[in-house]
Amino acid sequence: MSERATWEATAIEGLRAAERGAAERLALAIDIGGTKLAAALVEPGGRVAHHDRTHTPVDLDAEGLWRSLLALLDKLVADAGDPPLAGIGVGCGGPMRWPSAEVSPLNIPAWRDFPLRDRLRERYPGLPVRVHNDAICVAVGEHWRGAGRGRGNVLGMVVSTGVGGGLILDGRLVDGASGNAGHIGHVVVDPAGPPCKCGGRGCLEAIARGPGLVAWAQEQGWRPGRTDVTGVELTEDARRGHPVASAAMDRAGRALGIAIASAAHLCDLEVVSVGGGLSQAGPLLFDPLEEALRAHARMDFARQVRVVPAALGQTAGLVGAAALVFAADRYWNAD
Amino acid sequence: MSERATWEATAIEGLRAAERGAAERLALAIDIGGTKLAAALVEPGGRVAHHDRTHTPVDLDAEGLWRSLLALLDKLVADAGDPPLAGIGVGCGGPMRWPSAEVSPLNIPAWRDFPLRDRLRERYPGLPVRVHNDAICVAVGEHWRGAGRGRGNVLGMVVSTGVGGGLILDGRLVDGASGNAGHIGHVVVDPAGPPCKCGGRGCLEAIARGPGLVAWAQEQGWRPGRTDVTGVELTEDARRGHPVASAAMDRAGRALGIAIASAAHLCDLEVVSVGGGLSQAGPLLFDPLEEALRAHARMDFARQVRVVPAALGQTAGLVGAAALVFAADRYWNAD
Known part of the structure; x- marks a missing residue:
């Protein structure tokens, strides 16, 4: 093979490997509400591969609640064998400043202007982190893979x-x-x-x-x-x-x-x-x-x-949060 | 100059001429309502360069009304010195099948399923013809160059x-x-x-x-x-x-x-x-x-x-109809 042909073959193989990798990556989807914290690893097609949930702690301050969320996420990802992630999608109770996602969920008094997006970006550097209102994530889930x-x-x-x-x-x-x-x-x-x-x-x-x-x-x-x-x-x-x-x-x-x-x-x-x-x-x-x-x-x-x-029932919000990662052309218009 | 440089210079000059031509072309904007037919030649920036109007005839059949509209358009374009056109934008009273624009304006009984877009395409071959509801054209005009x-x-x-x-x-x-x-x-x-x-x-x-x-x-x-x-x-x-x-x-x-x-x-x-x-x-x-x-x-x-x-007052609909031609990326999602 000529040098150029070798270079091309290598480049093509690299691209294919990158595509395979992207296809295999999972979205980490999070649903934050007043009664429960839920998280899932979602495949690019919208299937929930792994999920876990816990009651939303009511007796903790802002940092305590954040640590509870991280514990849920860490356990979920570890239980799944630490797969490569495509990004983080989150549905969270409103109101929030959007898209920066300083969140003040009505039913979670511990978080007022809590910088959820920034914190998740620090925790998952290099990955897209996209946060939207929880009802919007449900609507997106139903549009992407449900009744709509x-x-x-x-x-x-x-x-x-x-x-x-x-x-x-x-x-x-x-x-x-x-x-x-x-x-x-x-x-x-x-x-x-x-x-x-x-x-x-x-x-x-x-x-x-x-x-x-x-x-x-x-x-x-x-x-x-x-x-x-x-x-x-x-x-x-x-x-x-x-x-x-x-x-x-x-x-x-x-x-x-x-x-x-x-x-x-x-x-x-x-x-x-x-x-x-x-x-x-x-x-x-x-x-x-x-x-x-x-x-x-x-x-x-x-x-x-x-x-x-x-x-989609209870998983709609998680599926929609994953769509913010996998189908950003339709569901994510912000930076 | 080398052959390639000559070719490039020619191509660039051609592009510039095309840009000048496009910049100079006017949109033919039409507003069809139950009481008046209005038309204008609108510049790419939204300025109405020429306009004319007439009462909507009430005693004509579908073809008679069409001929009245054509007469208005022909006179407008001739009076303006027959400038090159960028396209045709139309606001018309509803309802209509959209985007094919078979129109049945409530207040124009002579037109029921009248194929307005097809007729305008036959009259102005090779130019884009885009028809929308008249109130939508007003909104588009106010967004493009007015209060919004x-x-x-x-x-x-x-x-x-x-x-x-x-x-x-x-x-x-x-x-x-x-x-x-x-x-x-x-x-x-x-x-x-x-x-x-x-x-x-x-x-x-x-x-x-x-x-x-x-x-x-x-x-x-x-x-x-x-x-x-x-x-x-x-x-x-x-x-x-x-x-x-x-x-x-x-x-x-x-x-x-x-x-x-x-x-x-x-x-x-x-x-x-x-x-x-x-x-x-x-x-x-x-x-x-x-x-x-x-x-x-x-x-x-x-x-x-x-x-x-x-x-924008009375001209809002005409300005909006022109925006269907000049700002299609924002205002025209159909074929």
Whole structure:
């Protein structure tokens, strides 16, 4: 072989090895919420290869919580045999300054302006570290590998103790001015409705969040067996036919349908995926949702929108966090 | 000079000439509405160099209307000395199949599924022809060279006989599934509100469109001097302090503020520009708008949104149509 041919062969082999390496690398995906810290090693195709989780410690300061997170990550990576990493993707409860990710999760008082991205960059030098809102990661996961797969215009919603979401339009995640696009929970569904924790009134979240539903049902005379109840008990009673519990689910479903009609008109959506604890209620929630949606989404294009249950369950946020690493062309617009 | 150097010099000169030519070429911009047909030759920087307009003929069939449009365009181009064209950009009343632009403008019954894009391509062979909804062209114009210039996340609204808009997010025009993103007029502002022409109830447009306002004011006892009145007379009476006319403007402003709060939360907007006839009402409309917006846009990020009057006036749609030609990287995502 000539010198040039030898050089070319070597270069090509090197490129192929680099490709193999890249294909084998895993994303370290992290999901940080008020009740649990979860982490996973995710393959480039979106399969969760290894995962682990722990309760979010409530009695620690900022550094103690950070050490707990690191312990979870170190154990996960060690248990998996210390594989090469492609990058770090994180979904974290908001609010946060984005994309720098100084995080102040509502339900994690220990972290206020905690420099999560900088800390992870120090811990994993040379690797991309990308942090987004946890509900946005769920939406990205459902778009990448779940209920919104293959569609260009998707709203991914999480209906739980809050109501959040993420917005994929024209095939790309929309960040908005400050990384907060997708906040469907504060779309106004009834300007004369109940006050919202945000300071507004009649927001979707004020009506459809689990604790809001429970409070409304109790005001209306729902008397569950115990005091420490959640949307789970309310859903169970609605299933048994309790009229007030049923009315509460109906009210939440209607509010969701109205908000989705507004979003479908404003954003020309194809699919809305609905996940989170309350979505487990099934037809109790989805039937009134569809009824209100069909009453209000009347322009021809808006009638096309389909509302579907989220497909990925608990791992959606981790899969979405991995997509920030593996499919940055669609889901990561920042530096 | 060597042969190669000669070839390079020739090629560079050719490129420069092509650049000069491209820089000098004008966009032929067209705005097709129920009351007027307007056309302009627009410079690459957005300046309207020549323009002309005519009333939309109401007594012609599809082909007659097409010939009227061609006559307007031919005269405009001839009067300007037949300059070289960079392409054709069109804003047309909806609905339409997009991007193929078979148009069926609500207020132009002569055109139903009229193949506007194909016809313009036949007339101007070899040039790009790009058609979008007229309200979207207004939003694009305001983003490119008007009130939203330099901002990444902008909703451009038109409040007139209808309420329309266009949405620029993360610096790019959002089309949505069928080219209909930006339809703020059908965001629900009061689910128990008046019926809307779309078949829904409580849409922004049902409350804030000029004819809707006039009808409401007349129901409430407003008795203008003549029968054939519009939002213009209503605005004048509100300015004079007529209580019902003032209440009507207040009602429209509040509805706009609520819809904008919802859009600001869902899309994380920086600027909302408000144009169209009713926006001429000034503080009569903008004061109650701001009050409702500030009451409902309470999340920190949503408080940042600014609502401003549109800057370009009547030419916004033409400037936006030209932007479909000159700034396709941001405003044209189709083939």
